[in-house]
Amino acid sequence: MFDWLKFDEEKLKEQRRQIDSLQKRLADAISAQETIREKPVYVLPTEEEIQEFSRIPIPKQGRDAIEVEEELMKYVFSKQALIQHPRFFSFVCSAISPYSLAGAILTDLYNPNAGSFNLSPCGGIIEEKMCAWMASFAGYPEDTCSGVFLSGGSISTMSAIIVARTNKLGEYGMPKGVAYLSDQAHSSVKKALRMLGFRHDQIVILPSDDEFKMNVKALEEAIIKDKNEGKIPFLVVGTLGTTNTGTIDPLSEIGDIAQKYNLWFHVDGAYGGSSLISPIYRNYSKGIEKSDSLTWDTHKWLMQTYSCSALLVKNKQTLLDAFVEHPEYLEDISSSDHLDGWDKGPEMSRPNRAIKLWFTVQATGTQLLEELIEYSFYNAKMVERELAQKENWEIISKPSCGTINFRYAPKGLSLEETNKLNLDITKELNDTGYAYIVTTTLHDMKTIRMCMINANSTVEDIMSTIEQLDKIAKKLTKEISNN
Ligand SMILES: Cc1ncc(COP(=O)(O)O)c(C=O)c1O
Known part of the structure; x- marks a missing residue:
């Protein structure tokens, strides 16, 4: 019988040697954080190094693991943008919490499958509690809200659009559906709509005002015009913290319009969702409770390693309507008292991304x-x-x-x-x-x-x-x- 751990004594020894080496690597990486400020923010590999690395073949027989590790250090990890550097002011990047790192390492080590609640019940509780905690800042009712951790803002928003489509357009409305976003919405919103099969003429991009906020008057006019032409306005995406300027759209007014014309209101808070944690700055997002769903990336402002994004919804049934399938091979393991991860989003096998956030929130405190x-x-x-x-x-x-x-x-x-x-x-x-x-x-x-x-x-x-x-x-x- 093939037993990976025992098939070769030599391999076993090598594995132990590698674990020792990794422990040292981890200690070095953590202490390197103390001197990060002295390092250049961005070191790229030379063209020669890229060529050298590209020439490494895929071997038929395995080779020395330490050598592989050293190559990775030399070419990959030491020649990249230090996005957690305190003077890296680009994109939407932050420091990594040591607790997120600890949570991430433990999660990878034990590799729970978060597809089903019953495969890792307390892991499931962590995901539920983190979603409820985050949803509470958006004012979603505790007894109806739900959420799911996904790989990033792009996939969270795409999943939200699937939920919106299911709930507002049903099976046959899609050819007539129209979605509205501002010219400051993140490119992932339009990309998601296109990936889901919406035509360009079904995506209305509204010019933002002088403060880079969505122009709500233009939104309402566009909805009325489209309705008069027999189209079905079904979705408006507002942004809490635009990528370009950090601007927060007028969420309350957008919410009112969404309600008036029966549109799904999604808030892309991939970046700014974390501002809801502050009682001071939460006020800037008044009206967010009128939204139906919210994307919130904790790998942006909440110091998590990639990738850790939450899609939160006001009404859990809307998630289930969009994602539940009941294959026979999952019947035995499905949970009846708790929602299964695979029923709340597009993924089946999935890591528990909420554990590292739980570790951080517990150890840091709110x-x-x-x-x-x-x-x-x-x-x-x-x-x-x-x-x-x-x-x-x-x-x-x-x-x-x-x-x-x-x-x-x-x-x-x-x-x-x-x-x-x-x-x-x-x-x-x-x-x-x-x-x-x-x-x-x-x-x-x-x-x-x-x-x-x-x-x-x-x-x-x-x-x-x-x-x-x-x-x-x-x-x-x-x-x-x-x-
Ligand atoms: C406002 C906003 N939405 C969505 C995204 C996409 O998130 P991700 O890169 O996690 O897919 C970003 C990324 O910066 C963003 O700033």
Whole structure:
């Protein structure tokens, strides 16, 4: 009989050696966090290294595991963006909680299958409790709400759209269904609609207002027009914390319109959902209780390792309507008292992603998490104040959810020249390895976007980055005027 653990004494010895090596690796990685600030934010492999690594063949016979591990360290893990670096201000990335890491390692070690409640009952309780805790911030009633942990915001929102389609369009309404989102909605929303088979003309993208919020007047007008043409408006997606600017859409007004015209109201809080934890900033999302579903990524602001996103719904039956199937081979193991993971979403075999979040919330306590959220809002406001005192800097989007957009705009330059200047400023900063920032485009302007949701970013990290930007901006402007 083939027994993986015993089939080869040598392999067994090698496995022990590898576990020792991994333990050391883990200790090194954890202590490296203490000196992370001294490291460059982004180190890429050279072209030569990429070629070298690409030449490693898939072997017929296994080879030394330590050697494989060392190769992974050399080519993969030591040559990547340090997205948890305190001066990585791009995308929507934060520090990783050591408790999330501990929870993730334990989960991988014991590898529970979270498809069915009965395969790991207390694991199931953890997922239920984390969903209920998060749903409570959205004001979803405790006795009807439910949720499921999925791989990321993109898949959570796609699953929400499946729920919306099932509940509002039924089996035959899809060809006439219309979904509404703003031009600041994350690309994953449109992508999900297209993946689900909606045509481009079934996706209405509404221009956002001057503050990058959904224009509710335009939303209502579009719904009325489509209804008059015999279409079926079925879904509106509002955003709690847009990727570009951290803006929160007017959720209460959107909720009213959704109710008036019988649309499913989904909130994409992949990024900003975590702001609901703070009693101060929860107020910015008034009306969220009118929504039917909410995406909330804890691998963004709540310090979780990838991937840990929750899809929360107000009414658990809506999830079941969309996802339940009853194959004969699952009958024995299905739960009657609790919902099974495979009935709440598209996945069957699935990891229990809620365990690491549970570990973090238990070990950290909610108060520190509230403070983390408030710290991020504060940091973005601090940058706004700092830039207001410096010459030629313009704020393009007000600070929200720890994000702010600004640009360097000295007089006398055209839009094109100013855009290029701002791209060059960030590129030069990024090339130093000191910090990492990407630009975005708002109202045709290239803007420098700083997202400050890393719990380890100090005031000094942020202020010194602004100083560097200012120095580079002045130098490049001087070069332009000298040419
Ligand atoms: C607002 C928003 N929605 C959705 C997503 C997609 O999430 P994920 O990358 O976890 O799929 C992002 C990612 O940054 C986001 O900011």
